[in-house]
Amino acid sequence: MTKLRTGVVGLGWAGTVHARTMAALPGVDLVAVSDLDPAKHTAFPDIPLYSDVEEMLRLELDYCVIATPSATHEHYALALAAAGVPALIEKPLAPTGAAARRIHDAFTRTGTFAAVGHTERHQAPLAELARLLHGGDFGELWQMETRRQGPYSGRILDVGVALDLLVHDVDLVSWLARQPIESVTAATRTLAGPYEDTATATTLLRGGVLAHHHADWITPFKHRQVQVHTAAGVLTANTVAGTLTHHPNTASPPPAGSFPGVQGGEARLITLPAQEPPFTVEHRLMRDALLGAGPRGLVTLAEGAHAVAATEALLTAAGSGQATAVTAREPALT
Structure with missing residues (x-):
């Protein structure tokens, strides 16, 4: 080679x-x-x-x-x-x-x-989650939630938790949904400064899917989770535990044009293929x-720029208290 x-x-x-x-x-x-x-x-x-x-x-x-x-x-x-x-x-x-x-x-x-x-994106639970979603195995995507918490590492001195941690998740939801983020509402809090130490946001993706996010570096344990609600149930990727779990929705098919509701079945762990470190x-x-x-x-680079633009809009929204549009060129979503 x-x-x-x-x-x-x-x-x-x-x-x-x-x-x-x-x-x-x-x-x-x-x-x-x-x-x-x-x-x-x-x-x-x-x-x-x-x-x-x-x-x-x-x-x-x-x-x-x-x-x-x-x-x-x-x-x-x-x-x-x-x-x-x-x-x-x-x-x-x-x-x-x-x-x-x-x-x-x-x-x-x-x-x-x-x-x-x-x-x-290269964490095994998230890579498999993307493969299943993009393959259409779980039907319509309804909403997403992300949580990324842990103690402050001391490594990051030039940005806050949004550009250090939450930027991962705005990239992930856009990638998983294969849709760009169009607007953001958010709140942040600065405890030690000079940048925000905790951030909560809701992003609206093209097509109407909502994604709810929380990130902080004020938590004494590490938590990394992406949860995706679909017509076939909820998929939870936990990259700390290295697991992908499916909580199925067993509700009967609804009449045409109506919401089916949800009914829980027995949760199962999805077997992940062997994968190298990210x-x-x-x-x-x-x-x-x-x-x-x-x-x-x-x-x-287009996707990376979109993640930055969405995170920048998040910080603007947190400062203004108003929903903020993501002003960026169309990302070339993969």
Whole structure:
């Protein structure tokens, strides 16, 4: 197999996981890392460290990961696009919708491939949930709920819980429903500052599906759940437990044009196929896309920009107390 020459910019928690994953993945050769803190290099003593990204880009990389603080994503992304180096950009794609669109446009203009690191899509329960929904196995989609809680990690200093955590879920519901988010209502609270520590929102997707969200980093235990209500019952993906549960709706078919109501049956665990860790899945897809398999399964820049725009609208809605439209270009939903 041809080995792709790769690099990582930013060796915080996410960048370190990316680098370790790339170093272990067949067909990928990690040849360079970059961080402004030389102490971060101790985790990768055999990989050349560059403080100057421009110098690193002269290595003719096949792709590069951007895992720096979100406020710097645009700077590094534009440099990669100008150099024609494909990129995998950690979520959020950018801290604002405008910056996300500029990144999208730069890669489009140069014809350079790029994707966004929304690794939650590659969690086994969520990947199987998407397969079942998109295959039509459970009928009409009625509504969705997401919950993402845990203690503050101390890793994120430049954004609040909405752009750090809730951005995952606005991406997930749009992906699961295969519809863009059109408007948001929301409330947030700041406890320690300078950004919000807890956020609750309702997103309205095209076609009328509602999705209810809660995210915080004030909870002393980790909770990650996506719940989908369908005509055939409720599917609950729990990525902490690694489970997908179906609570069936056993109500009889209704007369034409009427709501059937619901009736509960015995819950069952859905068997999940064996799957690699999410970061491994993401880099395998990135590797295969660049070797000719196409971008299937990766989060596009348009989708990443849509998630940022929806989260930006959420924060605007929380500040104004009013429903806020998501002003963004149409995402190329996969």
